[in-house]
Amino acid sequence: MPSKERKIFVIGHKNPDTDSICSAIAYAELKNRIRERDLLIPESKKYVPIRCGHVNQETQYVLEYFNIPAPRYLTDVSPQVADIEIRRIPGISEDISLNTAYRFMKEQECVTLPVIDEDQFLRGVITINDIAESDMDMFDNHIIGKSATPIKNILSTIDGRLLCGDSSSCITKGKTTIAASSSDVMEDFIQKDDLVITANRGKAQAIAIKSKASCLIVCGPHGVSKEILELAEKNHVTVIKTAHDTYTTARLINHSMPVKSFMASDSLLCFHLADSVEEAREVMTKHRVRDYPILDSEGHYVGMISRRNLLGLKKKEIILVDHNEMSQAVDGADDADILEIIDHHRLGTIETMQPVFFRCQPLGCTATIIYRMYNEEHIDIAPATAGLLCSAIISDTLMFRSPTCTELDRMAAEKLASICGINIESFAKDMFKVGSDLRNKSAEDIFFQDFKKFNVGEVSFGAGQITSMSEEDFPEIIEKLRPYMEKVLPDLRVDSLYFLLTGILSESSDVICVGHDAAKNAEEAFGLSSENGVIHLPGVVSRKKQFIPPMAMLLQQK
Numbered sequence: 053m054p055s056k057e058r059k060i061f062v063i064g065h066k067n068p069d070t071d072s073i074c075s076a077i078a079y080a081e082l083k084n085r086i087r088e089r090d091l092l093i094p095e096s097k098k099y100v101p102i103r104c105g106h107v108n109q110e111t112q113y114v115l116e117y118f119n120i121p122a123p124r125y126l127t128d129v130s131p132q133v134a135d136i137e138i139r140r141i142p143g144i145s146e147d148i149s150l151n152t153a154y155r156f157m158k159e160q161e162c163v164t165l166p167v168i169d170e171d172q173f174l175r176g177v178i179t180i181n182d183i184a185e186s187d188m189d190m191f192d193n194h195i196i197g198k199s200a201t202p203i204k205n206i207l208s209t210i211d212g213r214l215l216c217g218d219s220s221s222c223i224t225k226g227k228t229t230i231a232a233s234s235s236d237v238m239e240d241f242i243q244k245d246d247l248v249i250t251a252n253r254g255k256a257q258a259i260a261i262k263s264k265a266s267c268l269i270v271c272g273p274h275g276v277s278k279e280i281l282e283l284a285e286k287n288h289v290t291v292i293k294t295a296h297d298t299y300t301t302a303r304l305i306n307h308s309m310p311v312k313s314f315m316a317s318d319s320l321l322c323f324h325l326a327d328s329v330e331e332a333r334e335v336m337t338k339h340r341v342r343d344y345p346i347l348d349s350e351g352h353y354v355g356m357i358s359r360r361n362l363l364g365l366k367k368k369e370i371i372l373v374d375h376n377e378m379s380q381a382v383d384g385a386d387d388a389d390i391l392e393i394i395d396h397h398r399l400g401t402i403e404t405m406q407p408v409f410f411r412c413q414p415l416g417c418t419a420t421i422i423y424r425m426y427n428e429e430h431i432d433i434a435p436a437t438a439g440l441l442c443s444a445i446i447s448d449t450l451m452f453r454s455p456t457c458t459e460l461d462r463m464a465a466e467k468l469a470s471i472c473g474i475n476i477e478s479f480a481k482d483m484f485k486v487g488s489d490l491r492n493k494s495a496e497d498i499f500f501q502d503f504k505k506f507n508v509g510e511v512s513f514g515a516g517q518i519t520s521m522s523e524e525d526f527p528e529i530i531e532k533l534r535p536y537m538e539k540v541l542p543d544l545r546v547d548s549l550y551f552l553l554t555g556i557l558s559e560s561s562d563v564i565c566v567g568h569d570a571a572k573n574a575e576e577a578f579g580l581s582s583e584n585g586v587i588h589l590p591g592v593v594s595r596k597k598q599f600i601p602p603m604a605m606l607l608q609q610k
Contacts, residue, residue, distance in 0.1 A: 060391065061102045061129065061368065063382055065375035067503045067516075068103050070111045070447035072374040074440035075418040076101040076123060079373055079394060082422065085431050099371070102126045104382035108501045110447060110487025118439040118472070129368045130384030133332055134325040137364045138346055138355035143168030146175050146312035149205035150183050151304070153311050164343035164356060167315050172352040174345055176317035186306060186314050193227040196247055196305065199313040200224050203267070203290060209308035210294045210301050212269065216281050217290030223247055226266055230302055231256040239263070249305070251298050254280065261289045269305075271298045322347055325354065329365060336362075374418040376400045376410075379505040379512075394421055396456075397596055401507060416454060416461040419444035423464045439472035443483060450519060450556050451480040456597045481521070484556060488520035490529060495536035498529065505546060506600060508607040513567070514544055515603075517552040517595045526553045526562055530586060537566040550574065550603075552595055560590045561599070577602040 062080040064072025083099040101123040107115070115122055143166040144153060153165055163180040192198075201223045207214060226245030231238055235255055242248060244264040250256045252274040260268050261283050267290040270276050276293055284291045294301055322345040323332050336344070336359050346354040370385065371392040377400030378386060390402065392409040396418050413421055419441040426433050433441070445465040449457035452465075469476050490498055503516040520526075530553070537549045548567030555561070564586055565571035571582040580587055592598045 058097050058369070060097060060099050060371060061126070062099055062371045062373060063102045063104060063126070063129075064373050065104075065380040065504065066382065067105045067500050068111070069108065069374075069502045070114055071417050071419055071444040073103055073107060073111050073123065074114065074444040075373045075394070075422055076103065077120060078419065078437050078441050079371065079422050079425075081434075081437055082426055082429065082431065083371075086429060089431075100124070105500075108487065109489065110483055113483055113486040114440065114443040118436040118443075120436055120440060126382070128328075128383040129370055129388045131329040131365055131367055131387055132325065133323045133327045133329065133346060133357070135366050135368060136329065136357055136361050137366070138357055139361070140355045141166065143172070143174075143353050144178075144311065145169075146315065147202060147205075147310045149209050149308045150186055150311060150314065151209040151307035152205075153178055154180075154183050154307070162343070162356070165311075166345050166353050166356065167311060167317075168353045174320065174322065174347060174351075174353045176312070176315035177320065177343070177345060178311045178315040179342070182314045182316070186309065193229065196223050196228050196309060197225045197245070199309040201309050203292075205308040205310060206267070206269075206292060206305065210269070210292070210296055210304050212292040212294040215276055215291040215293050216284045217267070217288075217292075221290070223266055228305060230298060231260055232298070235259060247305075249298055249301055258283060261287050265289055267292065269294060269301060271296055271301050320345065323357070324349065329362065332357075333362060372402070373422075375504075376402050376412065377504075377506070378402050379507060394418060394425075396421060398600075414458075416457040417445045417448035419448070420458075420461045420464045423468060424460075433468070433471055435472045438468040439474065442468035442472060442474065442476070443479075446476060446480045446483065447487075450554075450593055451476070451484075453556060453559055454594045454597070456594045484519065484521045488518070488522060490518065490520075490525060495532045496540075499533060499536060499540070499551065504595075505544070506604070508604045511607045511610075512546045513548045513550065513570075513603070513607075514546045515550045515552065515595055515599065517554060517561075519554045519556055519593075521556050523553075523555040523558060526555075529553060530562065530564055534564055534566065534585065537564060541567055548573070550599070552592075552599060554593050556593070559593050560588065561592045563587050563589060563599070573603065573606055577606040 062076045064076045080099040080101040087097055103123045103125055104127055107122050141160055141162055146167045157165060157180060165178050166174060167176040167178060169175055203221050204219050226247060228247045231248050231250035238256060238259050242260055242263040242265060245266045247267045248260040248265045249269045251272050257268060257280050269292045271294055321339055321341050324347050343356045343358050345356055348354050368388045369391055370388045373394045376393050376395045390404050390408055395412045396415045411421060415421060423441050442465050445461050449461050452462050499516050501518060503514060505514045533551055541549055548570035551564040552561040563574060565574050571585050574587050575582055578589055
């Protein structure tokens with residue numbers, strides 16, 4: 053039996069840029085091709101690129117240019133119910149007998165069964181306790197009729213054989229009685245629609261039929277006479293023969309009732325595959341329920357879990373690219389198993405429970421590292437993948453203008469450009485032009501297009517950035533962003549906010565400063581003056597290498 057496919061998510065940082073998205077796609081492809089080549093790696097393992105933020109205009113242009121779909125959007129990698137070992141207990145129909153349900157429980161080694169309809173929607177659940185309680189309800193001799201018990205259920209429960217009547221019909225009226233009294237008593241006691249259990253007593257059988265009983269069950273080893281069967285057929289009475297004695301039959305008969313009469317169907321406690329394990333655990337601590345049905349996104353029944361299943365929880369496995377700080381990672385990353393980190397930034401705050409593969413190089417782009425890893429593994433790069441990696445390098449290095457750019461970045465981009473067949477200068481111009489078009493974007497969209505949080509000791513700050521080939525719109529963007537940044541500052545739980553509007557051609561940045569001592573700290577860090585909360589930084593184009601280090605050094609000194 054094939055093993056369950058094990059997905060490993062390759063994901064960039066929040067508010068992903070072109071490098072974050074493209075590197076995730078390219079690295080997932082590399083890992084899958086290594087898996088296909090290396091037979092020592094289980095086939096069930098599959099690497100899947102995902103993103104935890106919206107695709108910006110620049111990245112969307114790149115993806116569409118090379119005809120690559122955007123990675124799946126996933127905002128949280130915390131353990132979900134889907135990550136638990138779900139017991140795939142088949143559902144049962146609401147019309148089957150209690151006897152059949154009990155036998156099925158023994159076969160499945162469970163004490164709870166889901167009751168589903170033909171479309172796999174959950175109708176209710178029945179437990180071993182429900183069946184036991186039905187056996188205790190021995191004082192209502194009308195319960196077989198009240199439960200609309202199918203004749204086929206009676207046949208299977210008492211190992212009966214239908215001699216006369218319709219197996220698809222149901223007992224819907226009357227009481228259940230044993231014809232053990234004298235003829236006079238029975239004539240007064242047996243009424244129309246009753247279910248009568250009797251032994252080899254021809255006179256008692258005839259009285260039951262003439263009284264218009266709905267069903268006659270004849271017990272014991274003896275047969276039923278031809279005269280009785282003809283009389284039953286004439287009076288439309290169902291006749292069932294069982295080899296069990298009267299006592300055994302009377303004991304078993306209640307077990308023929310359908311489970312729908314005893315199942316729980318109101319206010320069912322169930323979970324969906326996408327529910328978080330933490331939410332499920334909280335519900336389980338508040339309710340004394342042993343088993344919980346699991347439903348998919350469309351409400352179809354999937355399986356069952358119990359508290360015991362939480363012990364075998366399998367955390368999501370992830371690979372981080374283009375970041376190594378928990379403040380920038382997808383929500384729930386601290387509850388996931390981080391297997392690898394591929395990055396080109398400073399060392400951050402991520403701690404892992406076990407050793408991981410960690411590759412961090414002082415290059416201008418994560419994509420350059422991944423390009424080198426393709427070469428190290430001697431795996432050819434497909435033209436579309438080469439286009440993604442090249443675009444990421446162009447974007448992160450501002451077409452080689454950023455001080456973070458190294459000769460290795462430039463060489464990688466030129467080689468990748470030859471593979472995918474683009475002219476770097478003309479492609480970069482078009483790509484930056486699309487990414488710089490902010491006229492129809494809201495302040496929120498602009499601010500979070502490329503935003504990251506940073507922690508220096510007990511101080512935290514956020515820094516966003518946009519780059520543009522044209523700086524004509526910067527004053528208008530500043531007026532739009534400043535009030536929004538002041539509004540959103542408390543919600544982001546940081547001490548201050550900065551936003552860099554970087555001109556690619558002028559190789560400078562205007563920085564909006566919002567928050568406690570934000571402008572003052574920027575002035576001290578760069579030795580320049582600000583005006584109305586905006587400081588102009590000539591020569592500063594890299595947030596990573598030129599803006600964050602001076603700010604971090606100043607805050608550490610303070």
